[in-house]
Amino acid sequence: MAVLTVEDVGLSFAGVRAIDGVSFEVGPTELFAVIGPNGAGKTSIFNVLSGVYRPQRGKVVFLETELLGRRPDEIAAMGLARTFQNVELFHNLTVLDNLMLGRHCHFGYGTLSAIAWFGRARRQELEARARIEDIIDFLELAAWRRHPVRLLPYGIQKRVELGRALAMEPRLLLLDEPVAGMNLEETEDMARFVLDIRDELGIPIVLVDHDMGLVMDLADRVLVLDFGRQVALGTPAEVQRDPKVIEAYLGGTA
Amino acid sequence: MTDTRSTAKAEVPDTPAGRSRRPRGRPLLYTSYTQDMALLDTRAKKIWTGLLVLLALSLSVVLADRSLEVLAGAYVLAIGAIGLNIVTGYAGQVSLGHAFFVAIGAYTAAAVSGPRGGEHLGLGLAEIWIWLPAAGLVAALFGVLVAPLATRLRGLYLAVVTLGLVFLGEHVFKEWDHLTGGPGVGREAAVPQLFGLPLDQDGFATKEQQLYVLMLVLLIVFAVAARNLARSRIGRAFSAIRDRDIAAAVIGVPLTRYKVLAFGISSFYAGCAGGLFYSISGYVEPGSFSLLLSVQFIAMVLIGGVATVSGAIAGALFISLLQPITRSLPELLPIVSADTTVTPNVFQVETVLYGLLIILFLVFEPRGLFGIWIRVRTYWKSWPFSY
Ligand SMILES: Nc1ncnc2c1ncn2[C@@H]1O[C@H](COP(=O)(O)OP(=O)(O)OP(=O)(O)O)[C@@H](O)[C@H]1O
Ligand SMILES: [Mg+2]
Numbered sequence: 001m002a003v004l005t006v007e008d009v010g011l012s013f014a015g016v017r018a019i020d021g022v023s024f025e026v027g028p029t030e031l032f033a034v035i036g037p038n039g040a041g042k043t044s045i046f047n048v049l050s051g052v053y054r055p056q057r058g059k060v061v062f063l064e065t066e067l068l069g070r071r072p073d074e075i076a077a078m079g080l081a082r083t084f085q086n087v088e089l090f091h092n093l094t095v096l097d098n099l100m101l102g103r104h105c106h107f108g109y110g111t112l113s114a115i116a117w118f119g120r121a122r123r124q125e126l127e128a129r130a131r132i133e134d135i136i137d138f139l140e141l142a143a144w145r146r147h148p149v150r151l152l153p154y155g156i157q158k159r160v161e162l163g164r165a166l167a168m169e170p171r172l173l174l175l176d177e178p179v180a181g182m183n184l185e186e187t188e189d190m191a192r193f194v195l196d197i198r199d200e201l202g203i204p205i206v207l208v209d210h211d212m213g214l215v216m217d218l219a220d221r222v223l224v225l226d227f228g229r230q231v232a233l234g235t236p237a238e239v240q241r242d243p244k245v246i247e248a249y250l251g252g253t254a
Numbered sequence: 255m256t257d258t259r260s261t262a263k264a265e266v267p268d269t270p271a272g273r274s275r276r277p278r279g280r281p282l283l284y285t286s287y288t289q290d291m292a293l294l295d296t297r298a299k300k301i302w303t304g305l306l307v308l309l310a311l312s313l314s315v316v317l318a319d320r321s322l323e324v325l326a327g328a329y330v331l332a333i334g335a336i337g338l339n340i341v342t343g344y345a346g347q348v349s350l351g352h353a354f355f356v357a358i359g360a361y362t363a364a365a366v367s368g369p370r371g372g373e374h375l376g377l378g379l380a381e382i383w384i385w386l387p388a389a390g391l392v393a394a395l396f397g398v399l400v401a402p403l404a405t406r407l408r409g410l411y412l413a414v415v416t417l418g419l420v421f422l423g424e425h426v427f428k429e430w431d432h433l434t435g436g437p438g439v440g441r442e443a444a445v446p447q448l449f450g451l452p453l454d455q456d457g458f459a460t461k462e463q464q465l466y467v468l469m470l471v472l473l474i475v476f477a478v479a480a481r482n483l484a485r486s487r488i489g490r491a492f493s494a495i496r497d498r499d500i501a502a503a504v505i506g507v508p509l510t511r512y513k514v515l516a517f518g519i520s521s522f523y524a525g526c527a528g529g530l531f532y533s534i535s536g537y538v539e540p541g542s543f544s545l546l547l548s549v550q551f552i553a554m555v556l557i558g559g560v561a562t563v564s565g566a567i568a569g570a571l572f573i574s575l576l577q578p579i580t581r582s583l584p585e586l587l588p589i590v591s592a593d594t595t596v597t598p599n600v601f602q603v604e605t606v607l608y609g610l611l612i613i614l615f616l617v618f619e620p621r622g623l624f625g626i627w628i629r630v631r632t633y634w635k636s637w638p639f640s641y
Contacts (some may be wrong), residue, residue, distance in 0.1 A: 101502075
């Protein structure tokens with residue numbers, strides 16, 4: 001049973017077809033990659049899945065529920081987490097607060113309880129803190145716990161953003177270019193985290209990246225896009241042999 | 255500094271017993287999350303806060319009645335400033351309409367507590383524990399009604415629209431004289447009566463002493479409530495919306511609901527401040543709720559420190575203590591008039607002064623008085639090494 005089913009989704013902006021009839025499925029423990037040249041529509045697909053953009057046509061089913069037409073916060077509450085291509089952290093807050101925000105949907109206390117900081121509020125905050133510490137250990141963020149994220153190096157910010165998504169305890173994780181702009185060592189670290197998330201935490205992942213080596217090494221299946229259209233879909237080996245993919249990447253597109 | 259703190263605590267599990275002792279001389283070594291997440295997380299903070307409260311209380315017997323009255327007013331304005339800080343500092347929704355919500359609170363309180371069947375609208379319920387929540391709730395209701403604007407407008411546009419509220423309010427309050435007494439006349443304000451004891455008349459102590467202690471206690475209650483709110487899921491969600499609203503929505507924060515909540519809570523604080531403030535002088539005049547009052551609150555928040563409760567309090571004290579000085583200007587500088595119809599008058603000088611202060615702080619210390627305090631503290635911590 002697929003976790004996510006995308007069926008014939010089409011999205012356009014005043015004439016620009018950002019996504020043009022894309023369909024795919026993501027399995028329960030799959031690491032699914034989406035690749036394509038700049039402007040191919042990869043980020044747009046993530047924006048559709050997380051409710052930021054509303055496509056003109058198509059169907060998206062996540063855990064047997066239709067996603068289209070729902071607000072981003074409703075989709076988040078259903079268990080869909082993502083990271084952004086350009087880090088979108090809460091810049092004035094510390095690493096701890098950013099991670100605690102990831103758990104927003106898991107709290108069940110109200111305003112009055114928060115103001116009194118008693119009973120439910122206090123207990124749940126302490127519980128959440130313990131969970132967050134596990135993520136801090138897992139992503140090796142301990143040294144930065146109390147730093148405002150805007151002061152952190154880019155690579156660490158990317159990791160904090162991944163941590164925030166994990167704190168949501170997602171049932172599907174979307175990663176938009178997690179290693180963009182990273183050096184070799186940071187890339188290897190991130191690759192290790194991605195594999196651990198899938199293998200140890202059992203969370204299915206959709207990965208977008210321009211780093212072909214990384215994608216081909218990690219992914220179970222790959223979807224190739226060009227100008228919003230689906231060029232190929234298959235295992236890394238199949239996709240690499242596909243002449244249409246080679247054409248899209250080697251500039252036969254003009 | 256921060257590193258010792260983080261690594262010290264990294265692997266230590268939460269001790270369920272809660273209050274565990276920490277070794278002496280290691281103020282930043284936490285042995286449980288309870289300790290780490292406490293409001294006053296170091297011994298120094300506990301001691302200083304305690305001393306400050308004691309000092310404030312002891313002022314009630316030390317200071318002259320006139321000064322106590324000014325300070326009591328400052329404490330009430332601090333409640334209002336904390337309120338503005340919730341919506342503007344934490345949630346990032348710039349509001350110039352704070353004076354409007356203060357007015358709603360002032361008139362709700364006056365109407366609930368005013369004598370029944372008198373010259374002005376009155377329900378005859380003078381007990382403070384009735385009219386204070388009423389003032390807060392009615393103002394909060396207006397805040398909630400206005401909030402949906404914030405989901406459509408941002409930044410400057412929101413500021414201008416909330417400014418419109420102030421003008422609208424000014425007009426209504428001038429016209430509706432059964433409620434407000436009309437411009438230049440005004441009406442009696444809410445009576446601070448506690449269990450049958452009118453605190454605005456000499457009783458256990460002088461009128462000013464009673465009011466001073468009342469306002470101090472209320473300020474502490476409102477400040478602690480705001481601190482708790484700020485460190486809860488709700489305060490975090492507010493900051494998330496301020497810093498990056500799309501990301502906030504994508505991690506599960508419903509934007510509309512939280513903006514409405516921020517306006518509601520902020521207006522609740524404003525309403526309570528409005529009800530309390532005029533109960534000190536015993537009199538409300540509809541001309542008080544002009545743009546100047548909104549600007550005053552913004553100055554308090556910016557000068558004190560955005561998104562800190564202690565900053566809002568410091569800013570309110572600063573501005574309130576500045577006022578007796580500016581109000582005595584006409585005696586020192588004859589060109590400055592005390593009459594609002596003459597230019598230049600005291601109120602114009604005040605507006606310009608607040609503007610200047612806001613600009614100076616924004617340029618030189620955007621974190622406000624709170625930022626200056628942090629700098630002084632780090633200076634002494636690292637003394638004699640100056641880096
Ligand atoms: N909000 C928007 N308004 C108008 N056009 C948009 C918007 N978002 C995306 N587009 C357009 O949609 C197309 C796909 O953009 P998208 O960001 O999805 O590409 P991408 O595959 O993520 O590219 P990159 O590899 O550069 O990140 C582009 O032509 C882009 O200009
Ligand atoms: Mg992109």
